[in-house]
Amino acid sequence: MIEFWLAAGLLLLVALSFLLIPVLRGRRAQQEEDRTALNVALYQERVAELQAEQDEGVLSSAQMDSGRAEAARELLADTEGAEPLRVSRLGKPLPIFAAVLVPVLGLGLYLHFGASDKVELTREFSRAPTSMEDMTQRLERAVAAQPDSPEGLYFLGRTYMTQDRPADAAKMFERTLALAGRQPELLGQLAQARYFASGKQWSPELQALTDEALKADPKEVTSLGLLGIAAFEGERYQQAIDYWQRLLELLPADDASRSALEGGIKRASEKLLASGGKVETAPAVADKGEVRLKVRVELGAELKARVKPDDSVFIFARASSGPPMPLAAKRLTVADLPVEVELSDADAMMPQLKLSNFPEVQLVARISRAGQPTKGEWVGRSKPLANTTKAQQQLTIDSPEQ
Template identity: 30%
Template sequence: MTFFLIGAALLTLITLALLLWPLRRGSASGEVSRREINAAIYRDELAELDRDLALGELSQADYDVAKTELQRRLLEDSQAEAGVAGRGIPASRATAVALAIILPLGAALLYFLLGNPGAIEASANAGAHQQRFTQAEIERLVSDFAAKLENEPENYKGWAMLGRSYKALGRFPEAARAYERSGPLLESSADLLVDYADTLAATQGFDAKTMSVLERALKIDPQQPQGLWLRGTAAFEAKQYEKAVTDWQALLAQLEPGSEDAKAVEANIAEARQLGGLAPAPRKSPKLGADKTAPAAAPTIKGRVEIASQLTGKVPANGVLMVVARPTDGSRMPVAVLRAPLGKSPLEFTLDDSLAMSPDRKPSQFAELLIEARVSASGQALPQPGDLFGPVVKVKQGDKDVRLIIDQVR
């Protein structure tokens, strides 16, 4: 608490110094009046209240009380100004006195009314308890907000805000019901419809209702990023790989090249192309003339994958064993992925250009590669929680005795 009060006092003094500096020479004809300065301060405080209300950090009742208090103080200061002017006190001096008194007291009053002074007293070693308390407070505030909205059925923005709050808390059924009560606001906003569809997908998957909401969103905004991602994911799960690639390609065009998001989408596109047999046709090789010989066979990497004995009981029944090869330049985009059904351990494997994710980036084009083995319950190239995996191994082209051991759970 001591450090907080010292910091708050310093900030208040700095603010006062900046505000009072122009008044040090006394009154002048071009000087800003006390009323104008106070009005500016009240506008800032009112803007802050509006922001807190919009973010859901302040209830409507508390907002009304604080706004009324601000208006009352503004009226009192305006009336006091006339009395001060009548006694001949210079305007600059009156303004300085008002700022020196009102600003610290007003800030302190607002903090103790709207803030949480007790949170400062929490000890440093009670971080976990404080976090649980904060979560409980959030749950309580959301519940209070929901109860208030029951008396305001046409507060569509409020219902939309409540839906997002429930979704952030992982309370998806309540979030879906709140979104449904946002009325015409829901039907006119692609972003809100996508949030609603995402919530439905979390509770009931990509069923007919979810897809209907998603299509309505993309009809309003065909380039809505999350909508493209969700529809592509739904198509991928339905093994409609061409549709998935189409949506994900449209999403990829909106992402920054080389970003983590772009690399993740590129990996999913490559996986969908491979599973759907949609990879571009190989480039045509030039005909060999009489004086030319066929190129030498591309090098391969061979080895075996073993699953540690302590993970035997954790292997998913329908899991897929994957050997993933990436370049050593830091890129997360695989150059080759080998998928195989789980069988007896160890599994012998061979990595060659036939497993390339793209004809333009073949394993044989890299002198060294980073390879890892993973057991995926979902069968996706991107790692998922619950996957079994092992350490990454650096190999060279032509290595024949590579050993990969799966001994960890993600």
């Protein structure tokens, strides 16, 4: 920001010079005019003296003409080199008033319409965060600067959950729902945040949220996990096993949360058997197989002169009807374009958000000079397509980011 204010100050000085220099020049011209007027008055006074002497008979006509010519030569010598008289000039108060008004008005307009907070935020995001607290503060400032960004709100809510701040997370998810609609993933996240914020007290409201989420997407992982926890806490162990078993079948073999989930199923089974019950095996969910989308990304011809080789390029897929955040993403630079990439479940941003869980997706390629995946300068988008699409898709980055 220091560089910005220095540049703004320099431009302001240039602008003021156009107003103040004429005033200073006007003062010098006024002095020249005053001196010229004095010389003319002296000339007229000398001519009057010569005329009086001629009338008294002291000077002859020849002497009168000689004296008048001498006085004229002296007047010409005194006024030679002076600037010509101006017919009119701008008054002094107006340019001085304008010189004061320009910086005040410019500063006021910038503070009202400008985006100094976003400029500073962009500079911050170009540097790697030093800690989780630093990342949280950046996300909070990003949400304050862009309150209508569902992606920023969602990621801030997820960050609050990792910091054991479920009440704050619930507020973020509520705002995300209001902007992005009642997507299954968002309903599950909101239900989970409210559940932990209420001290793990299950309620009809939470049941309604999870029911709505699973009705729209039977494989919504957050709702499945949450219902399993609520069932276990309510000693409904068979229901907990069923929910967790369904969730386990959705996770990849190398997912880090599988061990904890298997441990929960084991504890629920033990408690069910200890209470005299019998563990029933839930029907398996059919495996749809891993999704792989191929896409070629190139830069529009009109943008080649407007971008830099090190500008970030984010290529990602997101659900056409689902959470606004990317399901799978890759980060490159403009220098890598054109490029062919493949997006799959292995590129998932979050374990519970995978391409295979959403039947229809949209491919997006975005250029961001600040390195922000959620906001950039230019973008290219595909039409909605099935996640089972095998043909390579073509994306051209040629539209300004709205």
